[in-house]
Amino acid sequence: MEHILFSTSANAASGMAVHDDCKLKFLELKAKRTYRFIVFKIEEKQKQVIVEKVGEPAESYEDFTASLPADECRYAVYDYDFVTEENCQKSRIFFIASPDTSRVRSKMIYASSKDRFKRELDGIQVELQATDPTEIGLDVIKSRVDK
Template sequence: MAVNDECKLKFLELKAKRNFRFIIFKIDEKIQQVTVEKLGQPDESYDDFTASLPANECRYAVFDFDFVTDENCQKSKIFFISWSPDTSRVRSKMLYASSKDRFKRELDGIQVELQATDPSEMSLDIVKGRAL
């Protein structure tokens, strides 16, 4: 599975310049390549992000999560989220599962990985818990 150069470039912009809050990636089965599907603007929220994920199709995503620690320090962590809803096609789930590690290696700087099959598995509380 190839990775479109735009995926790496946009990820670097998210990581270094903080131009985006999140990026949603999709596997284009016709060209056998991971491509950028949606870029979330810096002012978009976690709810905007979760609403952007299709209910019955797999996706990869990165989310730049800002939070405050117990010591009152402002921090951020970059999450890699593998979205594989139970209602998606079996072939699609297999394709995303088998390509995940190779794709993730292309994105240098991911700090937390999360796998979700329904929205409750990636609730804001879970993300906060994994960030701390």
């Protein structure tokens, strides 16, 4: 009997698959608020996006940005809590394509896989594309929650 293996999450354009753990962890962040953030990495040899790191609910935005490598691309989601002018507690889930001063090949792989990967994470509310670390500062996050 022949077995055919395929991934329903394969990205036709770049050939990247999305590991189930990525979606499971994202659902836990979205539904249960189990995590403050999740950092995702593309494993080029395995051609898939995996979870690299999760942040506990008590971790800060500084903990999050410190977990992003300065010289490699990453995707990340961050659950940002804030209080509105009407004094309502709210949160927004940000999708962040992290700073990239990395190799051209790596940048191309991340860029070509981004939209497909983002679609796998149902519930993203705001997207940030950062080309350097200043573009994901907390002031930028704060400025985007009302838009």
